Amino acid sequence: MTHELYNKMAPEARKVMRIASMIITAAILILAIASFVSSYFISSFESQLKWVALLLVIIAVLYAVVFVWLKPLYTYHVFRYHFSEQGIVVREGFIFVQQTQVPLFRIQNIDMDEGFIMRKYGLATLTISTAGGNVEISLIEKEQALKIKQLIQQGIIIDENNDESHTPLEITDENYDKIKDAQTEDEETLL
Structure with missing residues (x-):
């Protein structure tokens, strides 16, 4: 990568x-x-x-x-992070580089934290929990944090043919909009 x-x-x-x-x-x-x-x-x-x-x-x-x-x-x-089909990769360090890869199927919980200073600047920190521990994606834009959280929680992406795909997509506004549209349709169906 x-x-x-x-x-x-x-x-x-x-x-x-x-x-x-x-x-x-x-x-x-x-x-x-x-x-x-x-x-x-x-x-x-x-x-x-x-x-x-x-x-x-x-x-x-x-x-x-x-x-x-x-x-x-x-x-x-x-500090760097990447979200792809394989999962989330968090890279930290300069001399001793630590790269943590979290496959999406191993994620058990995802929390979003905003302190009062972070909120003023529109930032958030995601804490991704697995059985092996926690990984943080620190101080990213709140919109990006919400997109990552939403994509992980959704679990499956509905593509243009309405076929379910178990492969997460890159975080783009278009993919995020597809998820939101699919959720809205699901909520309307339940009502």
Whole structure:
């Protein structure tokens, strides 16, 4: 499978990762400030609290460098996923590349998660559960996540001749529309 067939995270994923890391960095800095201020009120632990404050500031700076600046760049450039007839392939890593292949027939459950920051940027994370564990497709566009989830849950695709095919199709708007039309017809038949 060539590298061009793989999909990347949404471009906004870097921003979402940075915002989440900045919130944690701010929390660490607030603890550092609280420790420093409390050192003036608790004279018996004054020097220890100032050292704790200094340590927390160092931790906040290191955390910011790694998780606000480096990790979003690294994760965005190395994370890839692909959906095909064989299943879902998730590729992560730069030096040590980990490629996880999940055949469609092994998928037991699929969950879609949206945090409040992800929701603001229209992103979602899919967690695909199998008997062997979970695989995540992180920070992709919500529309794409819904399409993947719908195609996996549908299980079978109705082709143009209304013949059932047990082979999943590539995720395109046309294939997604076919599934939605087939579901609408099924729902109307039940009514």
